[in-house]
Amino acid sequence: MANRNEQGVWEHVPSPFCGIGSDDLKIRVSGSRIEVLENGDAVTREAFEQPLGETRPMISGKPVSLEEAVERAAAVLAEAELPLLAGLATDVAGMRAALSLADRLGAVVDNMNSRAAMRNILVLQDSGWMTTTLAEVKNRADLLLVVGTDVESLFPRFFQRHIWVDGMFVEAADREVVYLGKAPSGYASVSPDGRKPTVLACEDRDLPAVVSMLRLLVNDRPVGVDSVGGIEIQALKELAGRLKSANYGVIAWAAGALEWEHAELTVQITCEMIKDLNQRTRCSGLPLGGREGDQTATQVCGWQTGYPVRVRFSRGIPEYDPYLNATERLLEEGEVDALLWLSAYNSSRLPPRVGVPTVVLGRGGMNFDQPPEVYIPVGVPGIDHAGHTYRTDNVVAVRLFKLRDSGLPSSAQVLEAIERAVRAKLSS
Numbered sequence: 213m214a215n216r217n218e219q220g221v222w223e224h225v226p227s228p229f230c231g232i233g234s235d236d237l238k239i240r241v242s243g244s245r246i247e248v249l250e251n252g253d254a255v256t257r258e259a260f261e262q263p264l265g266e267t268r269p270m271i272s273g274k275p276v277s278l279e280e281a282v283e284r285a286a287a288v289l290a291e292a293e294l295p296l297l298a299g300l301a302t303d304v305a306g307m308r309a310a311l312s313l314a315d316r317l318g319a320v321v322d323n324m325n326s327r328a329a330m331r332n333i334l335v336l337q338d339s340g341w342m343t344t345t346l347a348e349v350k351n352r353a354d355l356l357l358v359v360g361t362d363v364e365s366l367f368p369r370f371f372q373r374h375i376w377v378d379g380m381f382v383e384a385a386d387r388e389v390v391y392l393g394k395a396p397s398g399y400a401s402v403s404p405d406g407r408k409p410t411v412l413a414c415e416d417r418d419l420p421a422v423v424s425m426l427r428l429l430v431n432d433r434p435v436g437v438d439s440v441g442g443i444e445i446q447a448l449k450e451l452a453g454r455l456k457s458a459n460y461g462v463i464a465w466a467a468g469a470l471e472w473e474h475a476e477l478t479v480q481i482t483c484e485m486i487k488d489l490n491q492r493t494r495c496s497g498l499p500l501g502g503r504e505g506d507q508t509a510t511q512v513c514g515w516q517t518g519y520p521v522r523v524r525f526s527r528g529i530p531e532y533d534p535y536l537n538a539t540e541r542l543l544e545e546g547e548v549d550a551l552l553w554l555s556a557y558n559s560s561r562l563p564p565r566v567g568v569p570t571v572v573l574g575r576g577g578m579n580f581d582q583p584p585e586v587y588i589p590v591g592v593p594g595i596d597h598a599g600h601t602y603r604t605d606n607v608v609a610v611r612l613f614k615l616r617d618s619g620l621p622s623s624a625q626v627l628e629a630i631e632r633a634v635r636a637k638l639s640s
């Protein structure tokens with residue numbers, strides 16, 4: 213549990229920014245300024261140490277009171293025939309409030325990272341998968357295969373916290389790491405005793421064929437070629453043999469890194485291969501994500517509506533469509549006439565440029581080329597207010613703590629105020 217000493221230094225601070233839920237940060241708070249002292253990385257330092265920025269609400273770029281901004285936001289949304297609540301980078305309470313407001317308005321909800329997340333969700337819905345947790349990776353995995361992802365750049369402390377440490381049933385010295393597709397960009401995947409990962413590199417465009425070939429070899433099927441995607445078949449045969457002989461293999465990927473058409477099919481082939489391996493040994497998938505609140509949005513929307521994001525409430529019930537309710541399509545086709553953009557973690561994640569009135573609930577310090585109709589700075593979960601967020605494996609709701617007193621309201625508080633104002637307008 214996070215605690216603060218007399219010098220204003222917090223210890224055991226959890227991060228809502230890194231996806232793996234690191235909870236061992238040491239942080240100094242001086243007024244509004246935050247400094248990561250220990251156990252930070254490129255992701256957490258940048259996110260925690262970002263200056264507070266502008267804290268005054270604005271209407272069309274002019275400072276106003278919070279009450280005025282809430283009233284104007286409510287008017288914009290209440291007057292719309294079909295509003296879109298997008299971004300949704302917030303904590304559990306913020307997402308609950310966003311869904312309540314969407315239900316009141318008959319709006320569509322979608323997370324800013326759902327385009328990538330759908331590569332996983334569609335597979336889970338269509339054929340299911342066998343996945344594991346970060347604790348199981350740490351305690352059991354003796355072979356880690358990373359597919360199409362540079363884990364080090366996205367999750368800098370993943371190896372330090374979950375691979376190059378001794379677990380309950382495996383020692384760090386007995387673990388093996390293999391990259392298929394992208395090579396690592398740094399040295400985090402090099403073991404403390406100097407063992408480098410095996411890298412079978414190929415271009416993104418070749419990875420679907422390479423993964424398909426690997427599944428054939430796992431199942432001992434004959435193949436009639438010597439190489440695929442520049443990788444020798446013999447190297448893939450050896451990898452297939454290592455997967456089959458591992459005591460507990462883990463295959464990891466990050467959907468956001470799989471940037472090619474129909475990448476969900478590559479995820480599906482990977483997940484089916486994991487099922488094949490479980491007929492003779494233990495193997496699990498590890499879909500990596502959790503930045504910008506995407507796992508939290510999916511979890512809360514799932515238990516509130518029975519669906520992930522991309523849900524429409526315009527007919528009085530939650531209706532899910534992963535294609536028709538996508539933010540990009542709705543805006544491109546001009547099907548929505550107001551946008552509420554929620555981005556409480558990252559001031560650089562700005563709303564898309566659209567020709568409809570836009571309300572932004574965002575981290576302080578956002579710089580817009582064109583000021584939105586309404587901008588309300590909100591507090592950052594885990595910095596400006598307490599809360600909960602889900603990490604990448606979805607099994608742990610990380611408890612976040614308030615580190616400073618910025619005076620900024622939480623996303624949930626602003627959304628609840630907007631809903632009260634909308635309710636008053638719709639009933640008058």
